[in-house]
Amino acid sequence: MFGLALAAPPGPMNAVIAQESVVRGWRAGASAGLGAFTADAAFFVLAAVGVVEFVETAPMLKAAMVAGGGVLMLYFAYGAIGDVRDGAAFGVDPAATDGEQAVSRVDADKRGFTKAFALAITNPYQIVFWLTVGVRMLQPGTVDVLSHTPYVGGSLDGVLVVTTGSPALIAGFFLGILCWVGGFPASLVAAGRRVDDFAPAVAGASALVLAGFGVVFLYDAAGTLL
Numbered sequence: 001m002f003g004l005a006l007a008a009p010p011g012p013m014n015a016v017i018a019q020e021s022v023v024r025g026w027r028a029g030a031s032a033g034l035g036a037f038t039a040d041a042a043f044f045v046l047a048a049v050g051v052v053e054f055v056e057t058a059p060m061l062k063a064a065m066v067a068g069g070g071v072l073m074l075y076f077a078y079g080a081i082g083d084v085r086d087g088a089a090f091g092v093d094p095a096a097t098d099g100e101q102a103v104s105r106v107d108a109d110k111r112g113f114t115k116a117f118a119l120a121i122t123n124p125y126q127i128v129f130w131l132t133v134g135v136r137m138l139q140p141g142t143v144d145v146l147s148h149t150p151y152v153g154g155s156l157d158g159v160l161v162v163t164t165g166s167p168a169l170i171a172g173f174f175l176g177i178l179c180w181v182g183g184f185p186a187s188l189v190a191a192g193r194r195v196d197d198f199a200p201a202v203a204g205a206s207a208l209v210l211a212g213f214g215v216v217f218l219y220d221a222a223g224t225l226l
Contacts, residue, residue, distance in 0.1 A: 001176065002160075002162050002169065002172060002173050002176060003172065003173040003174060003175060003176020003177040003178075003179070003180070004144070004176040004177075004179060004180055005145070005160055005176075005222045005225050006145065006173075006176075006177070007176065007177045007180035008180055008184075010121055010209060011209070011213065012073055012076075012123075012209065012210055012213045013033075013119065013120060014103060014184065014209075015076075015080075015205075015209040015210050015213075016032050016036075016112070016115050016116050016119060016206070016210070017032045017033050017036070017112075017116065017181075017184060017185060017208050018184075018188055018202050018205070019076075019079075019080050019202065019203050019206040019207075020032040020111075020112040020115070020185075020187070021184070021185035021189055021192075021202075022188050022192050022198060022199040023199060023203055024112065024201040024204065025166075025189060026160075026185045026186055026189045027109050028109055028111070028112040028185075029112065029184070029185025029188065029189070030181055030182055030185050031109040031110070031112040031113045032112035032113060032115060032116040032185075033112055033116065033177075033180070033181030033182075033184070034116075034181060035112065035113035035114065035115065035116030035117035035118075035120065036116040036117065036119075036120045036181075037174070037177055037178065037181055038113075038117055039117050039120030039121045040120065040130075040174075040177065041118075041174070042067055042121070043112060043127060043129075043130040043134065044130060044134050044170075045205075046130075047127075047130035047131055047134050047135045048134075048135055053196060053201060059224055060224065060225070061225075062224075063221045063225045064122045064218050064221070064225070065122055065123075065124040065127075066124055066218075066220050066221040066224075067212075067217070067221035067222075067225065068220060069119065069122040069123050069124070069217050070213075070214045070215070070216075070217030070218035070220075070221060071214070071218070072118060072119050072149075072152065072214075073119065073121060073210045073211070073213050073214030073217060074210070074211060074214035074215075074218075076115060076119065076210050077206075077207045077210035077214060078207075079210035080203050080204070080206045080207035080210060081183045081204075081207045083160035084200045084203045084204045084207065086182040092205065098219040101163065133145055135162055137162075137164050137169050137170055137173065139164055139165060140164065140165035141163075141164055141165065142161050142162065142163050142164060143161070143164055144158060144160070144161050145160040145161070145162055175181050188197075
């Protein structure tokens with residue numbers, strides 16, 4: 001439940017997963033999810049050894065990362081808009097040969113993974129999460145998880161309080177994320193097969209989410225850098 005609660009809320013990661021799922025299929029969506037999962041795993045290791053703590057002590061570096069993340073989100077939003085313009089639909093080019101389709105699927109999987117990983121690894125708020133919540137998961141006690149959510153954390157105090165101190169919590173946390181990585185794209189693909197306009201609608205919604213977060217990130221960074 002801990003992993004699912006953190007993976008499920010709408011945000012830039014799920015926007016990328018949704019776009020890849022409805023336009024390029026389940027494998028591409030799951031691959032994007034694995035990109036975000038890999039970034040979280042890397043952050044967990046770096047936070048555990050104290051490396052990412054440096055970001056919190058360097059406000060200009062953090063602001064630069066926020067700006068970089070904002071630019072990436074706007075860039076991916078532009079790509080999602082392109083999918084809408086081109087008439088987003090499931091699968092690869094039906095006129096392509098089997099070999100071309102296989103190459104296209106492999107490229108789509110790699111692209112989804114790279115997009116989500118790049119977006120996650122430049123997101124300083126994920127670093128803050130691992131500094132405030134992640135490294136405490138193995139320390140006996142409790143942690144108010146959602147209170148650390150950027151911008152809206154104060155209104156979520158006490159909603160999700162987790163008892164920490166067990167390695168099983170770490171395993172369950174990442175297992176919950178993996179369940180979302182597989183289940184979320186599958187549900188989108190299943191819905192898209194039943195509704196003809198579902199793919200462009202989701203791609204359009206993903207573009208709006210990414211663009212919105214991109215603007216917020218750039219505004220946040222400008223407050224520190226300017």
